Amino acid sequence: MEEELRASFHFNKDEMQVLDEREFFCPGFIDTHVHASQYCNCGLALDLPLLDWLRKYTIPTEAKYKDLEFAKDVYSACLDRSLRNGTTTAQYFCTIHRESSNVLVDLAIDKGQRVFVGKVATDQNSADYYIEETKTSIEETEKFVQDILSKQVNPLVNPVVTPRFAPSCSMELLTNLGRIAKTYDVSIQTHCSETLPECQWVKELFPGFEDYIDVYDKAGLLTAKTTLAHGIYLSEREMSRITETQTKVSHCPNSNCSLMSGLCDVRKLESLGVVVGLGTDVSGGYSISMLDAMRCSITVSNIIASAKDGGYVPFNYQDALRLATISGAEVLGISDKVGNFEVGKDFDALRVNLSPKAGNIDIFGYETMEELVQKFIFLGDDRNIREVYVAGRRVIKKF
Numbered sequence: 001m002e003e004e005l006r007a008s009f010h011f012n013k014d015e016m017q018v019l020d021e022r023e024f025f026c027p028g029f030i031d032t033h034v035h036a037s038q039y040c041n042c043g044l045a046l047d048l049p050l051l052d053w054l055r056k057y058t059i060p061t062e063a064k065y066k067d068l069e070f071a072k073d074v075y076s077a078c079l080d081r082s083l084r085n086g087t088t089t090a091q092y093f094c095t096i097h098r099e100s101s102n103v104l105v106d107l108a109i110d111k112g113q114r115v116f117v118g119k120v121a122t123d124q125n126s127a128d129y130y131i132e133e134t135k136t137s138i139e140e141t142e143k144f145v146q147d148i149l150s151k152q153v154n155p156l157v158n159p160v161v162t163p164r165f166a167p168s169c170s171m172e173l174l175t176n177l178g179r180i181a182k183t184y185d186v187s188i189q190t191h192c193s194e195t196l197p198e199c200q201w202v203k204e205l206f207p208g209f210e211d212y213i214d215v216y217d218k219a220g221l222l223t224a225k226t227t228l229a230h231g232i233y234l235s236e237r238e239m240s241r242i243t244e245t246q247t248k249v250s251h252c253p254n255s256n257c258s259l260m261s262g263l264c265d266v267r268k269l270e271s272l273g274v275v276v277g278l279g280t281d282v283s284g285g286y287s288i289s290m291l292d293a294m295r296c297s298i299t300v301s302n303i304i305a306s307a308k309d310g311g312y313v314p315f316n317y318q319d320a321l322r323l324a325t326i327s328g329a330e331v332l333g334i335s336d337k338v339g340n341f342e343v344g345k346d347f348d349a350l351r352v353n354l355s356p357k358a359g360n361i362d363i364f365g366y367e368t369m370e371e372l373v374q375k376f377i378f379l380g381d382d383r384n385i386r387e388v389y390v391a392g393r394r395v396i397k398k399f
């Protein structure tokens with residue numbers, strides 16, 4: 001089945017017109033952390049820090065996903081917008097509802113995005129209308145993983161075991177989620193060390209553990225297939241444990257600024273050997289565009305540089321593009337398939353067009369290719385993304 005699908009996705013050269021001089025192909029963007037269920041709040045409700053924001057805006061919104069029609073409307077719009085902005089692979093958080101999480105999976109198959117999808121698990125410290133019994137959460141997570149694996153209809157869809165974060169999960173739940181991920185050899189996604197009050201809360205809730213990372217570690221949740229979103233306030237011990245277990249980090253700079261969470265020092269994590277990708281983290285982040293995430297990563301890095309005495313090299317546009325492409329592929333364990341245009345990889349690509357009619361960019365004709373790429377990253381938007389290909393299949397064609 002997988003081979004048949006791959007054959008049918010094959011890139012059709014006859015359909016391609018010759019690129020004009022203001023066009024180039026760019027590897028597809030990889031969004032390593034995005035809440036599809038929060039897409040309807042995108043651009044709203046950014047006046048509170050994380051824990052208050054969760055209580056006041058986010059949990060009530062996620063509770064609406066019991067309604068499959070609501071889920072279909074928002075998930076459909078989210079996938080369309082993400083693809084139009086050049087995201088060929090996304091790792092999504094859904095909600096605690098298995099059925100509506102499967103709605104996202106079916107829509108993604110239909111629209112052709114490469115996706116990693118998690119049904120959220122939560123059995124404590126949530127609203128009484130948005131919480132699961134421990135046993136139900138374990139069973140529903142396992143069933144969701146089986147649902148996706150047994151469909152076997154599409155090699156582009158992957159299940160993710162998804163505890164929301166330590167404060168909203170009991171140790172019994174976390175340990176069972178670790179077991180499920182191991183049994184089925186699948187990915188794990190959760191949040192970690194995003195704000196100081198959250199870290200303090202974890203200390204109070206899990207007094208027998210060394211630190212935040214130790215909670216995930218003892219539950220078997222630190223693996224080479226684990227993505228931790230944020231990781232701003234990790235201690236040296238925690239960072240070295242992350243390195244040892246080959247756990248990955250998703251850096252979400254828009255969200256970290258919008259929710260007043262803090263600044264993540266990605267250079268430091270990378271210097272210790274941690275693989276870091278970029279996430280839009282909608283709707284803590286207000287934009288689903290990875291171009292926005294790239295710009296924010298440069299801004300955050302410049303702010304970090306301004307507070308150092310020297311010896312710190314801030315990110316440039318090439319660093320940001322790397323985070324959004326090949327590093328994202330490494331985070332998700334698919335760098336043998338996507339992330340750049342090495343021979344033998346799948347064709348996940350954007351046909352970028354910088355013609356003056358198409359957006360915010362003025363080109364004067366003497367720019368080098370590198371300068372064109374740089375203008376795209378700093379000034380481009382979805383109007384500059386003319387076509388999007390996933391595994392050789394054209395999933396978006398605008399003009």
Ligand SMILES: O=c1[nH]c(=O)c2nc[nH]c2[nH]1
Binds near residue numbers: 050164194281
């Ligand atoms: O940015 C975030 N978004 C969320 O939905 C969330 N839940 C726990 N921690 C979180 N952080």
